[in-house]
Amino acid sequence: MIYTEFLDRLTALRKLRMRMMNEINADLKDISSRDFTVLNRVCHAKDGLSMSSISESTGLSNALITSAVDNLEDRHLVRRTTGNDRRSYIIKATKAGEQRYRDIENMLESSFESFFGRMDRKDVEELESLLEKLNRLINKYA
16 A cells, blocks of 8 residues: 555544544533543543643643643533642542443444444454554554
């Protein structure tokens, strides 16, 4: 495969992600995809995450993470606790945040199924495996 074809396929994946996120945003009047991304990371971290860890894992700037955490905290979906020093915070999901995350995950499953439900399960698993490998390479060398 030549370079431009590869980039076209990556662009297609990006467009698919955007389409899925737009569909989700249309259904979710109360939470943005950015805020959901932060909530997702926090809900998967048993002991919570620092703001910088969330920024690093999402690729969002510290300012965007702060804004997202402010929004989520205002809605009682996350809470800040003091980190290792007075200047840092650990962000943890509240029970309401965990429930909201599960509700959104169920919606995401439906969205995912509408896009990939026509593919053979084996093909979806292969795609998932390849995307995971690509993600590991990007994280290692980017």
